[in-house]
Amino acid sequence: MIQFETPRLQIRPFAPDDLQVIHQILDYSFGDRSLAEDPTALADRKSWLQWSMLSQEWLPKMHQPPYGDLAVVLKENQELIGSVGLVPSFNIFDQIPELRCKESQKLYYRPEVGLFWVIAEAHRNHGYASEAGRAMIDYAFREMSLGRIVATTEYVNLASQAVMRKLGMTLFSNPRPDPPWLQVVGLLELP
Numbered sequence: 001m002i003q004f005e006t007p008r009l010q011i012r013p014f015a016p017d018d019l020q021v022i023h024q025i026l027d028y029s030f031g032d033r034s035l036a037e038d039p040t041a042l043a044d045r046k047s048w049l050q051w052s053m054l055s056q057e058w059l060p061k062m063h064q065p066p067y068g069d070l071a072v073v074l075k076e077n078q079e080l081i082g083s084v085g086l087v088p089s090f091n092i093f094d095q096i097p098e099l100r101c102k103e104s105q106k107l108y109y110r111p112e113v114g115l116f117w118v119i120a121e122a123h124r125n126h127g128y129a130s131e132a133g134r135a136m137i138d139y140a141f142r143e144m145s146l147g148r149i150v151a152t153t154e155y156v157n158l159a160s161q162a163v164m165r166k167l168g169m170t171l172f173s174n175p176r177p178d179p180p181w182l183q184v185v186g187l188l189e190l191p
Contacts, residue, residue: 001056002066002139006131010073011084013056018071019049021080025120072132082119084132086140089114089150091182096172099185112150130166137167141190151186
């Protein structure tokens with residue numbers, strides 16, 4: 001299982017006790033804040049949390065990439081403040097001219113290894129996302145021998161784009177508005 005420390009953070013697999021906190025972080029970050037206390041949404045998130053924990057256990061046993069989310073925890077007080085991970089990113093990267101594989105009129109979907117992060121609002125603007133992201137990138141390049149890694153976001157998510165830049169990613173804009181999660185792509189290749 002992937003587990004490591006940075007100067008201020010512990011990156012570790014999720015545990016069952018993390019459910020309520022990570023559910024709230026994800027709903028506040030990607031939802032409309034209406035599901036943080038919803039029992040049905042919490043049950044769905046519990047299923048996701050179990051999948052995340054099982055992925056960290058079983059993917060390495062099957063010699064597969066360690067896809068999935070990991071908990072981001074402050075070392076000083078053990079507070080869960082977010083999530084970071086490597087995720088499958090299957091998108092129409094050919095929409096972005098600089099990322100197109102070949103000259104063609106057809107736009108192809110391609111799989112990439114994506115970097116994902118989310119930090120609770122109260123802990124943003126302290127460099128935690130870039131610190132956790134850097135740890136995952138170092139792991140991906142050093143331990144997995146990846147040649148490149150991507151991150152995706154929307155045009156309006158300037159904070160995410162700033163993290164991408166801090167991580168050394170080159171940013172490319174999709175000339176098309178859709179899909180919304182592929183409007184900006186950060187690319188980092190193995191030095």
